[in-house]
Amino acid sequence: MKTSEKRLAPCAFSSRPRVLMALEWYDAKIHEGIAQYAKEAGWILDASMARTNTMPERWEGDGIITLVHEENSKYLPYIQALDLPTVGIGYSLQDHYPVLLGDHEKTGALAADHFLERNFQNFVFVFFDNNTLEKERCAGFENALKKSRKQFHLEKWKNPIRTKTRSYREVRDWLVEQLKKSPKPLAVMAQNDDSAILVLYACIDAGISVPEEVAVIGADNNPLICDFAPIPLSSVDCDLNALGYNAGQILDKIMNGKKPPKSPFLSPPKEVVLRRSTDIPAVENPAIAKAIRFIWDHFEEPINVETVIEQTGMSRSAVYSEFDEAIGSSIAKEITRCRIDKAKKLLSETDLSINEITPACGFSGVVSFCRAFNRETGMTASAYRKENS
Numbered sequence: 001m002k003t004s005e006k007r008l009a010p011c012a013f014s015s016r017p018r019v020l021m022a023l024e025w026y027d028a029k030i031h032e033g034i035a036q037y038a039k040e041a042g043w044i045l046d047a048s049m050a051r052t053n054t055m056p057e058r059w060e061g062d063g064i065i066t067l068v069h070e071e072n073s074k075y076l077p078y079i080q081a082l083d084l085p086t087v088g089i090g091y092s093l094q095d096h097y098p099v100l101l102g103d104h105e106k107t108g109a110l111a112a113d114h115f116l117e118r119n120f121q122n123f124v125f126v127f128f129d130n131n132t133l134e135k136e137r138c139a140g141f142e143n144a145l146k147k148s149r150k151q152f153h154l155e156k157w158k159n160p161i162r163t164k165t166r167s168y169r170e171v172r173d174w175l176v177e178q179l180k181k182s183p184k185p186l187a188v189m190a191q192n193d194d195s196a197i198l199v200l201y202a203c204i205d206a207g208i209s210v211p212e213e214v215a216v217i218g219a220d221n222n223p224l225i226c227d228f229a230p231i232p233l234s235s236v237d238c239d240l241n242a243l244g245y246n247a248g249q250i251l252d253k254i255m256n257g258k259k260p261p262k263s264p265f266l267s268p269p270k271e272v273v274l275r276r277s278t279d280i281p282a283v284e285n286p287a288i289a290k291a292i293r294f295i296w297d298h299f300e301e302p303i304n305v306e307t308v309i310e311q312t313g314m315s316r317s318a319v320y321s322e323f324d325e326a327i328g329s330s331i332a333k334e335i336t337r338c339r340i341d342k343a344k345k346l347l348s349e350t351d352l353s354i355n356e357i358t359p360a361c362g363f364s365g366v367v368s369f370c371r372a373f374n375r376e377t378g379m380t381a382s383a384y385r386k387e388n389s
Contacts, residue, residue, distance in 0.1 A: 017255060018044040018061035019248075020082075023089075024068045024075055026050055030089065033244025034065055041252050055079075063255045065247045068092050087251040087260075089243065091132055098260035100247050100267055104133055107236045107269045108140025108189070111217045114234070114272040115187035116148050119327075120215065120282040124178075124188045126199060127158040128171070134191045137219065141189055155182070168198065175202035184213045185282040185289075193218035193225040193235050200231055200277065212289040215278040219269075232275035239270040283326045287312040291323060292334070299338035300362045305331045339363060340376045347381060348388040354381055 021034055031050060038045040048056055055078045064082065067089040068075055079086060080096070088097040108125075115123065123145060125138040138156065145152045157178050161170050179186075179202055190196040196218030203210050210216060210231045218226070221237040246267055254260050279296065283289040294311045295303070308331050309319050323331055339361040346357045354366060363369035373381045 016042055016044050017063065017252075018046065019251065020049075020056070020059055020061055020064045020066075021045060021047045022049050022055065022064055022066040022068075022075060022079060024053075024066075024073060025090075026053075027240055029240035030067070030244035030247075033241040033246075034248050035244075036241070037245045037248030037252070041248065043248075063087075063251050065089070065244075065251055066093065066097075071095070085251060085254040087247050087254070089247055094264060098250060098254070098265075100243055100250065100265045102133075102238050102240075102243060103266040103268045104136035105140030105143070107219050107238055108137035108142075109144035110236050110269055110272055111137075111189045111219070112141045112144035112148075114217065114274075114278065115189075115215065115282075116145070116150060118187075118215070118278065118281040120185060120187040121150075121152050122183045122186045123152055123154045124182065124186060125154070125156050126175070126188060126190045126195065127156060128191065128195050128198075130158060131191075137189070137191055153183070171198060172202045172205060175199060176206045179203060179206050179208055179214060182214075184208075185284065186214045187278075187282070188214060188216045190216070190218055192220050193222050193233060196233055196235070196277075197225065197229055200229055200233065204230060209286075211276065211278050211280045212283075212286060212293065215280070215282070217272070217278055221273050226273070226275060229277070231277050234275045234278040235273055237270040237273050239267065242270075243267040281327055285322055285326070287314055288319070288322050288326050291319065291331070292327065295331070295334055295338060299335055300342065300360065302362065302364065303335065305335075308335070335362075336372055336376065340373060343369070343373060343381065344377075344384065344388070347385040357381070 019038060021031065023030065031047065035045060046056065046061065055075055059082065062084065064079055064084055064086040066079055066086060069092065071092045073092065086097045088099040090099065090101065093099050125141050127134050142154055145154060159171060160174065161167060175198060188199050190199055196216050199216045200210060203214050208214050217234045219236040219238060221235040226233040226235050246265060250261065250265060280289060280292055283292060291308050291312050294308055309316055312319050327334065342361045343357055346352055346360060358366050358369040361369065363372065370381060377384060
């Protein structure tokens with residue numbers, strides 16, 4: 001039976017395309033992306049399921065964007081019965097409709113590159129569910145390590161507790177055991193932010209410092225999770241907003257008579273969003289790691305080489321040698337680097353004057369700031385602002 005024959009009455013909104021957003025797994029960023037495209041295309045967007053988590057009865061419209069948990073989702077028969085142009089997000093629908101997927105291998109690669117930049121050599125990818133997403137993100141993680149041509153050791157931890165209802169206490173006990181016997185410093189990736197949080201709690205339970213001994217990264221960059229974690233969590237921004245927008249774009253083409261894509265559309269991730277859980281280079285000596293952390297946390301204050309050395313409990317000559325070996329720079333240069341990086345950010349993103357930026361970055365005076373900025377960047381602060389704002 002044709003779609004038009006199924007409807008009890010003509011759609012009251014037929015002058016504008018009407019699209020149903022049916023997200024069984026709701027994400028605000030995906031919603032925002034779909035809404036952005038809907039606004040540009042002049043759609044009427046039915047997002048009622050975001051509030052009710054139930055399909056609207058006897059719905060009439062022109063197209064559907066959907067994301068369901070599993071292929072046997074209770075919502076799938078309803079969506080199929082509507083017999084409308086439909087675009088799916090995720091693996092569960094790829095046998096039924098044109099789909100969009102996150103580029104999960106690229107997500108794993110971004111995380112690996114982030115750790116490699118911090119000179120880690122020991123890596124772990126944690127499998128909690130052994131699902132397709134985990135496998136693809138781990139493959140990208142591992143391939144990026146191999147392409148770097150750097151020396152590395154990668155372990156794949158697979159959760160032995162395979163029940164449908166996850167016991168978080170048992171999983172954390174398993175993680176604590178794994179973490180305690182692993183070489184340090186260690187870089188750990190989990191499939192998403194929720195899973196990475198479990199690794200953070202396990203580190204706390206084991207008395208392991210993050211990020212000095214174990215650095216942890218998640219994916220999806222949910223600020224409501226990452227910013228409120230026990231240690232703020234670094235995460236790969238998978239650009240779910242763009243995923244939603246692209247879903248709208250593909251559906252629009254199908255509703256206008258164009259053929260659907262034969263293969264899944266891969267939506268790339270955006271970047272790593274740095275937070276405390278990976279905000280340090282890999283350093284074997286805990287005292288040197290403490291010194292680096294002190295610089296990164298206090299460079300805006302009037303610190304100097306002496307105050308940094310005091311944090312270590314080591315001799316001056318030993319600190320000089322090991323600090324330079326750890327990050328390839330002296331203490332003084334690292335303090336300056338942090339201050340100049342902050343100055344660049346303020347110059348490009350704010351309207352603060354040089355007089356205001358100088359103390360905000362830890363410099364004692366405008367003259368010393370201007371000299372240091374020119375020396376490190378090869379241009380004046382004013383020229384940098386003009387070029388980058």
